[in-house]
Amino acid sequence: MDADFTPLTAADTPAWAALTTVLAQVDGTEEFYSAEDLAEELAEDGVDPARDTWACWEKDGTGERIVAAGQVRVRTDLLDGRAVALLGGGVHPDRRGRGIGRALMDRMERRARELAAERHPGAPVTLRNPGGLPADPVRPLLLHRGYRLSRYFAQMQRALPDVGEGEGATVPSAASRVAPPGIVPSGVTPAGIVPFRAELSAGTLRARNAAFADHWGSTTVADAEWAALIEARSFVPDCSFLAVDEAGDVLSFCLAQDWQDGPLYLALIGTTPAARGLGLARACIGASLDAAAREQGADGRPRFSGATLHVDADSPTGATRLYEAAGFAVAKTFATFTREVPALGS
Incomplete structure (x- = not known):
C-alpha cells in the first residue's frame, strides 16, 4: 500500500495510544501509553510535532485508525562530538511487509539529520533505534539500512x-x-x-x-x-x-x-x-x-x-x-x- 503520512496532533492521541497498545502486546515490549501520556510527549519542550512526528492512517470497518507512527528527537548535548538522534515508532502487525516501515524510516532518518544540523551544525550524527526482542521484525530492516546492534538492555x-x-x-x-x-x-x-x-x-x-x-x-x-x-x-x-x-x-x-x-x-x-x-x-x-x-x-x-x-x-x-x-x-x-x-x- 502507498503510505500517506501526516503529523501527529493532540487529537490523534487516542488512536496513537491504541496502536502502541497493540505493539506492546504483540512485540512484547510492555510499553503501554495512555492518550494523556502521548499528549504530554507532543507538548514537551523542543518537540515540533509538525516536523518531528508521523502517523499513517487507513480506514477500517469502524472508521480510521493509525497503522504506523513515529517520532524523532535530538539530544541537546553532543556525545563524543556527535549529535545523538533518537528514532522511535512502529507499524501495526497486520500491515507489516508492505513498505510502510521503510517509508517511515526514510522520513525519520531525514528529519533526524535535519534536526541535528539545526542544533549541532557540522556535527556527525548517531542514529539510535530500539531493536526490541530477538524476534522483532524491525531488526532485519535496521540491518538492511546499515544499523548495527550496539547494546543490550535487560528488563x-x-x-x-x-x-x-x-x-x-x-x-x-x-x-x-x-x-x-x-x-x-x-x-x-x-x-x-x-x-x-x-x-x-x-x-x-x-x-x-x-x-x-x-x-x-x-x-x-x-x-x-x-x-x-x-x-x-x-x-x-x-x-x-x-x-x-x-x-x-x-x-x-x-x-x-x-x-x-x-x-x-x-x-x-x-x-x-x-x-x-x-x-x-x-x-x-x-x-x-x-x-x-x-x-x-x-x-x-x-x-x-x-x-x-x-x-x-x-x-x-x-x-x-x-x-x-x-x-x-x-x-x-x-x-x-x-x-x-x-x-x-x-
Whole structure:
C-alpha cells in the first residue's frame, strides 16, 4: 500500500495510544501509553510535532485508525562530538511487509539529520533505534539500512514486599541498612533516605548527570527535559526516594513512574561516583518498593502489581548485580541499534 503520512496532533492521541497498545502486546515490549501520556510527549519542550512526528492512517470497518507512527528527537548535548538522534515508532502487525516501515524510516532518518544540523551544525550524527526482542521484525530492516546492534538492555522485575514486612528501607530506619552492618556512610543521617520533593529537584538533576556521566550513550539532561520528566502525569513522587547528606546534597536516587495499570516502573536509579559502594541506591530502591506496596487504587486494591526497571546489561557500575541483590530477576533482554552518518551536507 502507498503510505500517506501526516503529523501527529493532540487529537490523534487516542488512536496513537491504541496502536502502541497493540505493539506492546504483540512485540512484547510492555510499553503501554495512555492518550494523556502521548499528549504530554507532543507538548514537551523542543518537540515540533509538525516536523518531528508521523502517523499513517487507513480506514477500517469502524472508521480510521493509525497503522504506523513515529517520532524523532535530538539530544541537546553532543556525545563524543556527535549529535545523538533518537528514532522511535512502529507499524501495526497486520500491515507489516508492505513498505510502510521503510517509508517511515526514510522520513525519520531525514528529519533526524535535519534536526541535528539545526542544533549541532557540522556535527556527525548517531542514529539510535530500539531493536526490541530477538524476534522483532524491525531488526532485519535496521540491518538492511546499515544499523548495527550496539547494546543490550535487560528488563528486570520483582514482586512488591508484603505490607508490614517491607524491604527494611522505610524512611525512619534507612541509615541502618544503607551500608554493611556497623558502617554508616559518612554524612548520611537516619533521615538520609527521603521522599522526592520539589526543593530537591535541582540537586537530583545534578546527581543524575553525575551518576550517568560514565554510562553508555548518556548525555547531560537539560533543565527543560528534566522538568518534563518530573512534571509528567506518569511521575510518582510518593514512590521516589533520595539519599541526601547532612548538607542536603543528593547522593543517590530512585525515581518511579506509573504507566497505565500494572507494575511500578523504576525509571531512574543512580548514585554519584563518590558515593558508590555504600548501599545508598539499594536503600532508595527498598524505600520505593515499600511505598509502592502501601499504595492503593481508587477501588481499595493494590495500585501496583509489582515493580520493573531497565538496565544496561554491560553497565560499568555493576547495576545488574545490585538489582539482583534487591530481588529483581531478568525477564527480557532488548537491543539498541545505531548507525553513524555524517553531518547533513558534508
